[in-house]
Amino acid sequence: MADECFRHPRLAALYDVLDTDRGDLVPYVRMADEFGARSVLDIGCGTGVFALLLADRGIEVVGVDPAGASLDVARARTGADRVRWIEGDATSLPALRVDLATMTANVAQAITDRRSWQGTLRGAHEALRPGGHLVFETRDPARRAWQEWTREHTHRVTEVPGTGTVESWCRLLDVSGPLVTFRWTYVFGADGDVLTSDSTLRFRERDEVAADLVEQGYQVREVREAPDREGREFVFVARRPGEDGR
Numbered sequence: 001m002a003d004e005c006f007r008h009p010r011l012a013a014l015y016d017v018l019d020t021d022r023g024d025l026v027p028y029v030r031m032a033d034e035f036g037a038r039s040v041l042d043i044g045c046g047t048g049v050f051a052l053l054l055a056d057r058g059i060e061v062v063g064v065d066p067a068g069a070s071l072d073v074a075r076a077r078t079g080a081d082r083v084r085w086i087e088g089d090a091t092s093l094p095a096l097r098v099d100l101a102t103m104t105a106n107v108a109q110a111i112t113d114r115r116s117w118q119g120t121l122r123g124a125h126e127a128l129r130p131g132g133h134l135v136f137e138t139r140d141p142a143r144r145a146w147q148e149w150t151r152e153h154t155h156r157v158t159e160v161p162g163t164g165t166v167e168s169w170c171r172l173l174d175v176s177g178p179l180v181t182f183r184w185t186y187v188f189g190a191d192g193d194v195l196t197s198d199s200t201l202r203f204r205e206r207d208e209v210a211a212d213l214v215e216q217g218y219q220v221r222e223v224r225e226a227p228d229r230e231g232r233e234f235v236f237v238a239r240r241p242g243e244d245g246r
Contacts, residue, residue, distance in 0.1 A: 048074025
C-alpha cells in the first residue's frame, strides 16, 4: 500500500510543489540515452515527472504506481496522454516488452518485505526484452541518512498557489535493523488542517541487493554513484541476459 503522502489527494497535489528540484532524474534520462531505450517501464512513477521527461524525448513509457491520487496528478499533466498509466505494481503487470525499467528516488527502498521485493524484481525482469536493463538507486546504509530526518533539518514553510502556506517537517520514529520509519507532518495555514504521513524504508547492503538481482536472473553490470549524492547511494545497473544467455 502506498504511503499517505502519495494516496491522499491533498498531499499528492503538494508533492511536486514541495520537491521542486528533480535534478536526481537527470542521470536516469542520460541512462535511457546510453542504453538506446525506446521503451521504458517506470516503476513507482508517482506524479509522472520522470515518465513525461522520457515521453518528451519520444520514448514510449509505461508508468505504474499503486497510489491512485498520485496517478490523478500525473494524468492531469500536459502531455500525459503520451504515457500509459497503470494503477498497481510490478508484481502484476500486463504483458510488456521494454528496453529499460527504472525505480527512481525512494521506490526500491519503499518495497520493504522480501516477497514484494522479489516479486518486483521478477516482474521487471519479465517486462524487459532480452538484453534490456533495470536501473535503480538505494541509499548506502553506512551513511545513516536517517540521522538528519529531524524537524531541525527538514522544517519549512512553503507558499503554495491556490492553497496558501503549508508548514512541513519530518520526524524519525524508529530504526529497527534495516527498517527505518519516519513521519511527515503537514499544516495547512488556510484552514489549520494537519495531515501526517508515515513511511518505512528498507536500507539494503550492496551485496544483498546484488545477490537479490542474481537470484531473479539478472546480470549485475555495474554499481554507480548518484552524481548529485556522491558517496551516499548505490545506483544499480542490471541486465536481463540475451536469448543466448549472455
